[in-house]
Amino acid sequence: MAIATVDPATGRTLATFPPLDAQGVEERLRRAAEAFEQYRTSPFDHRAQLLRRAADRLTADREKVAATMVTEMGKPLVQARAEVDKCAKSMHWFADHAAGLLADQIPDAADVADSGAAGVRVRFRPLGPVLAVMPWNFPLWQVIRAAAPALMAGDVLLLKHASNVPRTALYLQELFAHAGYEAGCFQTLLIASGQVAEVIRDDRVAAVTLTGSEGAGQSVATVAGEQLKKCVLELGGSDPFLVLPSADVAKAAQVAVRARVQNNGQSCIAAKRFIVHEAVFAEFERAFVEGMRALRVGNPMDEHTDVGPLATEQGRDELEEQVEDARGKGARVLCGGRRPEGLAEGLGEGWFYEPTVLTDIDPAMRVHHEECFGPVATLYRAADLAEAVAIANDTPYGLSSNAWTRDPGEQGVLARDLQAGGVYFNGMTASHPAFPFGGIKRSGYGRELDGLGIREFTNPTTLWYGPEDS
Structure with missing residues (x-):
């Protein structure tokens, strides 16, 4: 795939960028290694000051950055602005909380004495340059949620962004440079996907984090495993949205629409499969x-x-094929199911698809076991709680989940039995810097955000002091 900005609303190529050659990559790896040796010993106050400056600059650039995201991957402008605001807020959160999240841990005094030590503490030291391989769907947030904790931990970042959001990728490098970070602390690598393995194999790269497709995760994890390097993966999701009889069904349906079509339906944590108890099925439908x-x-x-x-023509075509496969195998199309007609002049060549609801889903259909990355929802009827959980878990993915019930007993069962990295009751899944985020099964492993996320790319070091040190 060419490194280019192609407006998804019109299909027009706005700019192309040549990939870095081997010398260019080498220069950036050298800068990262040199920068890390200086930056890793910087105090938390200094790191926080730099990150706050970057956050404030991002806020000042809000309109420009939002427009760039819209023209590169097609999200609605209002949502693009909200993404900018979320990034700035999260940068301030990590600037405020990182020192506490990474404070030395002191083991229980009895265990220290049993070890024969005068004192023991666990210190979270930075690892080194981290390669972040990021997707196009949240081109700012996906990067910031990796970069903010990594930079506060004392690591430095190399960004390999998706090939269709190069302007956003270059802006991010500019953002951190203007905030006062040394040139090697955050660098954008405009490289093709085929160059990623070589970067991971470089001894100067300490670890890798990837948000993206299942296939991309497998490729990155394979190389990282061969090199025995730490890897965090946040991959696809086909999140269930359960509605049970005690729910506020009207509110659940209202939130369900937003949960399915946020970011034009192109979100790993968007609700995709709507599983409704038969007692309230007709009302919800x-x-x-x-x-x-x-x-x-x-x-x-x-x-x-x-x-x-x-965001891409390939993505629109793939979604269209999934819907046609379901239709051909007996699914009913309750709304949508086609490319929209009558759009404004100039948008006819864009990659649009109508918001779609499919029901009468059969396990033989692709939509039952594949992620639908666009505004297509699948609607299931469940006879009881047990069947709802069984349908919810009948997926290779396990990123997050939504459950609408006001029954404490049902909430307890769902908290125990839903196979996912999160269970959101009576609300929509949304990431927040204070809570760990990640999945299980084919949705990946490791965590981002919160204390678990910021410690992923640190070296938890045991410091043991003998009796003579007392």
């Missing part, structure tokens, strides 16, 4: 379909647009 049908599809730069184009 009616409200959900009406809400999906009412969404406005169009120019993502229009503040009244709810759903913009898919």
